Amino acid sequence: MKQLAVISGKGGTGKTTLAAAFAALSNSHVIADCDVDAADLHLVLDPTIDKNEEFYGGRTAVINSDKCTQCDECVRVCRFHAIEDYTVDTISCEGCGVCTHACPERAITMERHLSGHWFISHTRFGYMAHAKLGIAEENSGKLVTLVRQQARLIAEREKKDYVIIDGPPGIGCPVIAAVTGADLLLAVTEPTLSGIHDLERVVGVANHFSVPVVVCINKYDINPDNTSTIEEYCSKSNLNVVGKIPYDPRVTKAMVRKITVIEYPCGEVSREITSVWEKVEQGLKHKESQCS
């Protein structure tokens, strides 16, 4: 079983569109939506939830006002300015627990709280693991790790060849949680200066964690000069460009109908994404032969 993660650095380049299309193209996979704080894949794959579990991420401090003598010791030690008027602002609380050790009255306890939910579902394209992080919650990295773990367990149980991970944007903890230990990353970029800048940083993350990465340029015809710049950068950095997808308003039409671009007549876009999947699948298989 091999794991592919679709990432981008910059948001809105087409990660979910591609991941959903791969789900339609592959015939042996489990899909994992690892963009847990703004998950969208379920809008296209329409999962039926088989299992709904609570996620407890970290703990936050709670002050027992009966015991509190307002000595201010907790306020002094808290580096996150989370204690005001002897109550804890749960949004600011980092969950470090230093205040509990500092309190001479032992009036502060650490309590776990519900940070979100995770789900195991089935879709018209097979099993799916996904999650919903609570509003303004932390610990998205932990939840990403949990979703990946669940997807892997199903893939092993059902003897599926791949776990396809729809990753989050950025380069921070949820991205690191989505890419570490993956077999291959597909970085989706666009021919804009922002897209190029963000691609270079997310490739940096891939290199930092030694995960192989290939690149796909979405809406390549919006700026052919920038597309050439990306190709030059990739060639210099030994990165394989596995596809160039043209801009087509029908991609949005498919999304509005809540279906994948494989199920909607998107012409060249559908053909190119099919070719990207074939190359990515070859890459995953090649990795297998290298490893075994």
Added chain:
Amino acid sequence: MIISVASGKGGTGKTTIATSLALLLGEVQFLDCDVEEPNAHIFLEPHINERISVGIPVPKVDEDKCNFCGRCAEVCEFNAIVVIKKKVLFFPELCHGCGGCSYICPERAIKEKDRAIGVIEKGRSSNIDFIHGILNVGEPMAPPLIRQVKRHINNRTNTIIDASPGTSCPVVEAVRGSDFCVLVTEPTPFGLHDLKLAVEMLRKLAIPIGVVINCADIGDEEVEKYCDNENIPILMTIPWDRKIAEAYSKGIPLIEVLPKFSGSFAQMHTTIEGLVKR
């Protein structure tokens, strides 16, 4: 007044809106708080005149004083410090810099030193004070850097904050304390779904909001219906235009390529001022 620009879904046009608003207003402070993927500098091209390294305090154990009692490992909620027999192991990427270990150590064997996680760059772009944070590649935690960027907020002037996509901790850190938040979305199922999440987050933070619908003609009417039902003001709509997309791709701000939008931005700002005063 502090106006932040956020979105839920990525790639909807946060930076486009934030940079054009700053250029229109002039004499403002611009903070790019998307420290994972900062892009505003591409559009504002600031002349950077100051670079500040940002770190978080991490433990440095004096093994001569340490008696390996393991109290530090017991109190660390993040498993960043482990004591095995006569050895203290430290995992810097897991450390949140809370100071718990040095606070608790009975032997006073733990001092703290700064570990760099990124940099802040300050500069000037015509009449805009520009500041952004750049998280080091491989570094998981954006919020401490965002907090440091926001320490540079100048209360005597207007501040515009560009946030990262999503609705979790880096976004919360970027938008909290704002007087108003502009949510940029697109009229698609993804745009609407993530807009709803962003609205919930901002309501939790009690920050007044308004919506900008970008690429307003590419999808359906569901975003407008939702805003109507929820009494969320629509501040501006921008149609899909190849000229805008091409200008964006080259790093040219929207109001420079299509100056006719200056009026819409000015009106949006007036509306925001009215909503904040209310």
